[in-house]
Amino acid sequence: MAKDSGQSQGKRRIRGGRTHVRVALYMATLSSVRWDPEMRAHYQQLRARGKVGKVALVACMRKLLGIVNARRRDELASAQ
Numbered sequence: 001m002a003k004d005s006g007q008s009q010g011k012r013r014i015r016g017g018r019t020h021v022r023v024a025l026y027m028a029t030l031s032s033v034r035w036d037p038e039m040r041a042h043y044q045q046l047r048a049r050g051k052v053g054k055v056a057l058v059a060c061m062r063k064l065l066g067i068v069n070a071r072r073r074d075e076l077a078s079a080q
Contacts, residue, residue: 029061039064 032039039060046056 025061025065026057029057029064032064033057033060 029039033043034040042063043056043060046059047053051059
């Protein structure tokens with residue numbers, strides 16, 4: 001919920017989801033952006049488009065989550 005008053009704007013924060021999972025995903029994304037060339041390129045592309053660092057990092061978190069879910073799906077499919 002935004003708590004804006006005239007010219008003053010409050011900060012927004014993601015509150016949804018499980019805290020431990022979100023923190024673990026954040027830390028994994030930091031490492032991924034630093035060491036994985038594909039994820040680093042994605043992050044730098046977002047930054048070049050003018051996104052703030054944290055916004056670009058959250059976008060990378062979403063991308064990493066999609067990769068993890070796809071790998072898990074493929075593992076379950078091959079196990080059957």
